[in-house]
Amino acid sequence: MTNRQTAFITGAASGIGHATAVRLAADGFRVVILDRDHEKVERSVAALRASGHDAAGHALDVRDRAAIAQALDSQPRVDVLVCAAGIGPMRAFDEITDDDFRQVLEVNLIGLFACCQEAARRMQAGGRIVTVSSRAALGAGSFAHYAASKAGVIGLTRAMAIDLRPKGIAVNSIAPGFTDTGMTRALTPQQHAAASALEPAGKPADPSEIANAIAFFASPRTTFVTGQTLFVDGGKSLGGLGA
Ligand code: NAI
Secondary structure, rough: OOOOEEEEEOOOOHHHHHHHHHHHHHHOOOEEEOOOOOHHHHHHHHHOOOOOOOEEEEEOOOOOHHHHHHHOOOOOOOEEEEEEOOOOOOHHHOOOOHHHHHHHHHHHHHHHHHHHHHHHHOOOOOEEEEOOOOOHHHHOOOOHHHHHHHHHHHHHHHHHHHHHHHHHHHHEEEEEEOOOOOOOOOOOHHHHHHHHHHOOOOOEEHHHHHHHHHHHHHHHOOOOOOOOOEOOOOOOHHHOOOO
């Protein structure tokens, strides 16, 4: 079995997670794809292997702690965890139910917490955790539950960076802006056009832009950086649109 640095990536069967798997594999990591979509996991692993990369995959739900532990234990080492699994159903504030809210928190925040805790328990000094939050943590229309979950991810990232500092594990977050993935393609054409119009570039980012930033925090050369959130949003979080 290989002993190269191993990166586990949740939500890696599509979108930002998949682009991250491609980028980290190109950087020389063994990549392990964790995603609830069984068929897409198999396809992603096959595509990576066909390109000559070292890849494995597990179909699991990030809300299933036992399955996460089992997947992490399937490899001889855990060097990097990237938490990209997430859901973002758009809903008008007045229509969000308690169950809607709980579901988003369970995947985006509690599931992410379980992945981080299980991975950290298996990491040596020098390990790196990268969470994927969102620019929406600053506020986003018709996304109250999602924005709350992503603001939670930023707070959790900072807290984990403190708690894991004695173990030598760096924890950072990437906050993407509007990005061209399955999540945003699920919007209606009107919603998509409205969201694009709010972007400084007038269009969504390519997932590879986000993956490149994730790769920075996943690198063994950047472990002195911890507890940070990097907005990768074409400058939208700066405001001043149209100025
Ligand atoms: P995507 O829908 O293409 O990918 C999300 C992946 O997560 C899918 O493969 C899905 O099967 C997986 N997933 C969802 N729930 C899961 C669960 N319970 N257990 C395991 N896997 C699960 O969406 P995208 O855009 O690539 O999203 C990746 C991350 O980026 C998410 O956390 C999202 O909130 C975040 N994000 C996305 C933005 C965008 O504009 N696309 C903007 C800011 C943040």
